[in-house]
Amino acid sequence: MGHLSLYLMLSLLWSFFTLGSFQLQSSQLLVLLQLRKHLEYPSQLEVWSNKDMDVCYSSGSTSMNVTCSMNAVTELRIMGDKPSRIGYFDGYAIPNQTLSENFSMDSFVATLARLTSLRVLSLVSLGIYGSLPNKIHRLSSLEYLDLSSNFFYGSIPPRIASMMEIKTLILDGNFFNDTVPDWFCSLSNLTVLSLMDNRLKGPLPSSIRRIGTLTSLALSNNEITGELPDLSSLSSLRVLNLSGNKLDSKLPNLPNGLVMTLLSNNSINGEIPKELGNLGHLQNLDLSFNYLKGMPPTTLFSLPNISYLNLASNMLSGSLPYQMACGQKLSFVDISNNRLMGGLPNCLSKRVAKFSGNCLTVDMQHQHPGSYCNGVHVERNNSNAKGILMLIGVIGGVVFVMALLAFGFFMMCQRYCSREPSEQHLLHKQVQEGSVTGVTSELLANARFISQAVKSGTQGIPMCRVFSIEELKEATNNFDRSAILGEGSRGKIYKGKLQNGVPVAIRCLSLSNKFTIRNLKLRLDLLAKLRHPHLVCLLGHCIESNGEGKIDSDMNNAFLIYEYMPNGNLRSHLSDSDLVKGLKWPERLVILIDIAKAVHFLHTGIITGFFNNQLKTSNILLDEHRRAKLSDYGLSIVADDNDKHGERGNDPNSWQMKILEDDIYGFGFILLESILGPSGLPRKQTYLLNEMAALSSQDGRRRLVDPVVLSTSSPESLSVAISIADKCISSDPSSRPSFEDVLWNLQYAAQVQSTGDSDQRFNCSPANS
CATH class of the missing domain: 3.80.10.10 (Ribonuclease Inhibitor)
Incomplete structure (x- = not known):
């Protein structure tokens, strides 16, 4: 009886603490x-x-x-x-x-x-x-x-x-x-400082460079003046956004680890330092609308990771070498409205490039005469004659703009003042023709509005355009079988090469005939608004019809053209258990954070409500540097969602629950697969949930966790990831975390991983300046 009483008492205490906690x-x-x-x-x-x-x-x-x-x-x-x-x-x-x-x-x-x-x-x-x-x-x-x-x-x-x-x-x-405070350096754990879109004024304090933990500094669209300090000591800094201020100094040295640098719309002057050509991690550089002069360093164009380079509207001069090298990742370049002369480098003809407003020997109707660029050094000492010519040009420009406005007003009256239904009412009618769950007419109508914050993060992404079927046939050798990359429930995917040499992936999409062409184009335009650095970029689309404004259901009549990702999908990389070549835990965390940011954008970005995004490791694609982008997102808006109940047909890579409540659940299994590896991942849900408890013990981890992860992760970082995965795959949807929570935990796991078990605090004393 004594043992039974003790057992009952302990049980009651346990129930009290577990319930009360x-x-x-x-x-x-x-x-x-x-x-x-x-x-x-x-x-x-x-x-x-x-x-x-x-x-x-x-x-x-x-x-x-x-x-x-x-x-x-x-x-x-x-x-x-x-x-x-x-x-x-x-x-x-x-x-x-x-x-x-x-x-x-x-x-x-x-x-x-x-x-x-x-x-x-x-x-x-x-x-x-x-x-x-x-x-x-x-x-x-x-x-x-x-x-x-x-x-x-x-x-x-x-x-x-x-x-x-x-x-x-x-x-x-x-x-x-x-003014911008000078005490931020006392925050010894600060990693993200974002004060965008305020009215902050005065100089940027030099103490900023003593925040050794800083990874993101965003102070765009303020009224910050004076000198841009040397930030090269910020070895952890990845994002620098100071655009839309009044900085008027020369460009200083920048941190070697920068991935995105936005300094447009300032008064930065002098020449572009050659040292910028050593920023090997840089992907996005925007120096437009400043007063930079001289010859731009050619090494900027050949940086190994650069994808977006904007040097427009400066005073750059000289001739870029015709045989200048361009980086393989470089997809967009803007050198327009400068004083550049000579020919256009050969490598830029294969990219999306803007170069009007110079004195180049190509596209002459959009170039200035050579004298315009030859006089760059004496421009500030204009003669009275030049002043008169400038005044005449201004007056002519004003007259031209007024004429354009009058014409635009006339066209608007023709469009909106007629008896035809307004675009808004037409939109309501068209969406009702083939409504898709979660897609409302209000959502489609508001798709045209894109916030400035989102624009700043997607400036390197090309605009979406309409392709002809002839272009696609030429790109794929008339859709030859050898060009097929894969085939899923939504049609075949082909690899192609456009006329400018850019490789693309072309999805041949089967659509329901419940859409009119106009309604389908509205939906595709909405899908094109989803621009994010970690979404596979939709470059354009092509629609085949029966000539009567309707979809012909007997043929694959819509093609979506995406950027090509050369390094395959995440699942194939997780299958590599080689301790040397396999994805290390820090690399997996970077990929998971990339995808979490993309899905969070789909849920809460400029167009909210894109759920059920086919989240699985085979839909996470990697570039040559193993940075991740999500594919197959948002397709429910233009196609019948056959997977709305989580039924994936005969897809061997699918093992989600039959009822897919939300993307959090799918992401939880992506996270779990990144921890366990696909070979050790149980297929049965019940068995998997039982094994989650075993991951809390060291023996269980040694038995279940991918050896590559075990050998390259810190215990605390791995514990954080396991904990958030457990929450994501909870059987109760209401208890699952938000994507903000997931993202925060993954970033915390990455920070713990990078710092190890050390707990050093950064000293903010002037001695460290």
């Missing part, structure tokens, strides 16, 4: 309800009105998410719907869509500070206004803070400097109008 403290719940009141009961928080509902388990949508641990809230994410630029006050836009005059920023932050365990705080587009108070530092456990698209003004509070756990600080789209 997942119950939110009443005081924490009260704080959440008070925050709801402060925010004036937004629709995103209506679910909290149910007193019997556990808020930690009732969230998980893209607009609201609460994560709890040990009876306390650790993550709070709320995405509102209030625009951030309406009306004007003192030269600035003012908040007609803000909270009421009863809102108190000071009281709101004081209430937030009672969530003492909070690690992640994201309050976006909620109409919050006022000066951000210093007491925000009371949230001392914060690692991630995002207050973007609100109406904060004044200074960024200096007490943030004491929040030593901060890794990500995002304050985009507000009205902060003081």
Whole structure:
């Protein structure tokens, strides 16, 4: 009896702790309800009105998410719907869509500070206004803070400097109008600093270069002036975005690890340093609309990873060598509106290149005469005659523009003032002809609006265009069988080569005859709006019809032309168990982060709601540098979704659940396959879920985890990945994390992996300047 009593007592205690550990403290719940009141009961928080509902388990949508641990809230994410630029006050836009005059920023932050365990705080587009108070530092456990698209003004509070756990600080789209603080270097764990679209002024403090952990620095579209400091000491920096400011210095040395550098629309002068030609990781460089002069270094064009190079609207001069080498990845170049002379280098004729407004010997109707470029050095000492000619040119240009506007107004009247239905009403009618689940007329109509933030991340992606069937036949040798790359449930995929030598992948898509041609083109135009660095780029499309404006269902009559990815799919690389050649754990993390960013964009980007994106390792394609892009995304908008219930036919690479609730679930299995490897991955769901528990022990990991992963991963990094995979494949969809959570955890796993077990803090003393 004694043993039985002890057993019962231990069982009761265990039940108390296991159940109680997942119950939110009443005081924490009260704080959440008070925050709801402060925010004036937004629709995103209506679910909290149910007193019997556990808020930690009732969230998980893209607009609201609460994560709890040990009876306390650790993550709070709320995405509102209030625009951030309406009306004007003192030269600035003012908040007609803000909270009421009863809102108190000071009281709101004081209430937030009672969530003492909070690690992640994201309050976006909620109409919050006022000066951000210093007491925000009371949230001392914060690692991630995002207050973007609100109406904060004044200074960024200096007490943030004491929040030593901060890794990500995002304050985009507000009205902060003081100088850029010089105390960011005291944040020893800071990796992402984003202050885009504010009114920050003054110089960029040189102390920025002492943030040794920084991976992304984004301060675009502010009013920052003066010198761009030497940032070469930031060895971890991958993204630098300072476009749309008033920087007026020469280009300094830049970090060797940069992947994206955006410095357009400034007043940067002098010559382009030759050292930029040594940035071997650089993929995207935009120096347009500055005052750069001299001969551009030819090594910029041949960088091994460069894909987008924009040097337009500067004062560059000289002649580029005809036999100049271009990097294999280079797909877009813009050297227009400079003072370049001579011929166009041969390698640029094989790329998408813009070169008008120079004095080149090609495309003469869009070039200036040679005298225009020869006078580049004396331009600033114009004679009166030149001034008169310039004035005449300006007047002529104004007259021409006015004529164009008048013609445009006339055409608009012809289009919109006639008795024909408006485009909007026509769009509603056409979408109803063949509606696709999750695709509304409003979604299609709004597809034309692309935010500036998204544009800045996709400037290297070519525009989508219409191809003729003759072009595609020539590219594929009349769709010869030898050109077939593969065949799936949605048709064959061919490899082709366009006339300019660019390799492409052409998907031959079978479509339902419920679409009209016009409606199908609207849908394809919407699909073309999905531009992201980690989505396989849609270069264009071709539609065959029966000549009556309808789809002929007896033939494959739509072709989607994508960029060609030369390094195959992720699954084939995971099959390589060679400890030397196989994908190391850090490389797998980079790929997983790439794809998580792409899917998060599909869910919450400029056109929200693209779900069920065929997430599996065979649809993750790699370039020659093993960077990942997602393919087969968004096809449900233009094709019958045969896989809407998760039935993948005879696809041998498919092993997802029969009911595919969301992309999180599919991504969870991609993550798991990256950990276990395809050869050791059980096919049966029940067996797999049982094995998840074994991954928490060292013996289980040695038995199940891919040897390449075991030998190249740190225990903590691998534990974070296993934990988030377990959450993703939860049988309860409401308990699965958001993609923001997944992305944050993967980035954390990558950071842990890169730093190992060390916990060094960066010294922000002047001695390290």
